[in-house]
Amino acid sequence: MSDKVTTADKTLFTPFNVIAGFIIIIGTVITILRFTGGLAAVTNLSDNNPWGLWIGFDLLVGVALAAGGYVTSAAVYLFGMKKYHSAVRPAVLTGFLGYALVVFALHYDVGRPWRLPYPFIVQSGTTSLLFEVGACVALYLTVLFLEFTPAPLEWLGLKKVRELAVKLTLLLTIFGVVLSTLHQSSLGALFLIAPSKLHPLWYSPYLPVYFFVSSIIAGLSMVIFESTLSHHYFADKMDEAHLSENEGVTLGFAKAASFVLAGYFIIKIIGISFSDNWYLLGTSYGIWFLVELLGFVALPSFLYAVGVRDKNLKLIKWTSLLAVLGIILNRLNVSLVAFNWQLPSSERYFPHWMEIAISLFIVTVGIVVFRFIVTRMPIFYAHPDYKDSH
Amino acid sequence: MGDTFYTLQDFYTHTKGVTYILIIVALIGIALFWSFLSQKDDEKKM
Secondary structure, eight states: OHHHHHHHHOOSOOHHHHHHHHHHHHHHHHHHHHHHHOHHHHOOOOSSOOSOHIIIIIIIIHHHHTTHHHHHHIIIIISOOGGGGGGHHHHHHHHHHHHHHHHHHHHHHSSSGGGTTHHHHSOSOTTOHHHHHHHHHHHHHHHHHHHHTHHHHHHHTOHHHHHHHHHTHHHHHHHHHHHHHHHHHHHHHGGGGOTTTBOTTTOOTTHHHHHHHHHHHHHHHHHHHHHHHHHHHSGGGOOHHHHHHHHHHHHHHHHHHHHHHHHHHHHHHHHHHHHTOGGGGGSHHHHHHHIIIIIIIIHHHHHHHHHHHHTOHHHHHHHHHHHHHHHHHHHHIIIIISBTTTSOGGGSOOOOHHHHHHHHHHHHHHHHHHHHHHTTSSSSSOOGGGGGGO | OOSOOSSHHHHHHHHHHHHHHHHHHHHHHHHHHHHHHHHHHHHHHO
């Protein structure tokens, strides 16, 4: 009886569903325009700016923020930090969806998306960075899919296949760390080819190192941020173990993020010194660079540290948002704001509203799929049949 | 670019000199930062 009442009370027209539905309808219409009218119909991309918001946000930010998967699984399975085990499944799911959406978004951005598998068959050399990024992303998406499979297999009750998938965990984690190290850094290395186009404060021979180190920050902060939102919206789906381990996960990840942010701050300063770019800090681009460096690197590092010392979870959770915004800002600065900085403003790129709408559409699809999965599969709780196997 | 450099060697002598000093400061700084970060944990363990 009570079930019937609950079902009858449920309405499809919740605020979330209405907003998400509206965005998805708009996104579908623009998708039709994109694939019938071509890139020019929906974007402001040009020969000067062939990489726009879909690369800057959907790909660069998407890949960085999906780093939680390899960071968490490395901490738990490679470094033996079992106390963070409850964070693995949500982090792997976020990572898997993040990468899946990156590949989805690439279909919009690449002029002829049916040629995406070409690097594996027809290509101009294995020394190409873009080949390396393409190969790593394709392989890592497969690895994340396999890492994620135990959850749907438990849900479907396929015990034997699930056992096989669980046995692969360590191997997949090692693959995941290797592939992530390669392509997170290579995404930064892509910009090494354009030293005259990227502003000297953002251009550095250390760009691959910056991208890799900042991806660790993104991964750690994203796990905290995602768990904060999940605790708010899906607390009823969480078991005792997940709820009780949460404080330890938040404090541990915040401590790591604080320290890595401090290291990242140092290597950014060393980058300025190495290229003797101090004089540029007084320019308008320099001030913007300082906003990024002090406001979104030094400040979150300090706030995380204070949060960890005082065990102030609220401060840590807000700081994770600041750190995530910092990663978004950094990737957009490198790919859009500081890119082609010498061109006159009439030649500069600003995304078309339909590009922004497609990015919003892709994020919405990600949230909807995430919600679909966590409300059905054992992500925030151990499946009753496999409680002892974790 | 406040200073004028006439050779690449001049440039690298200058920038590497500054960078090396910064690295020493950074190494000391990061050690102090780590102790600031872990101070309360260490006190609890003791």
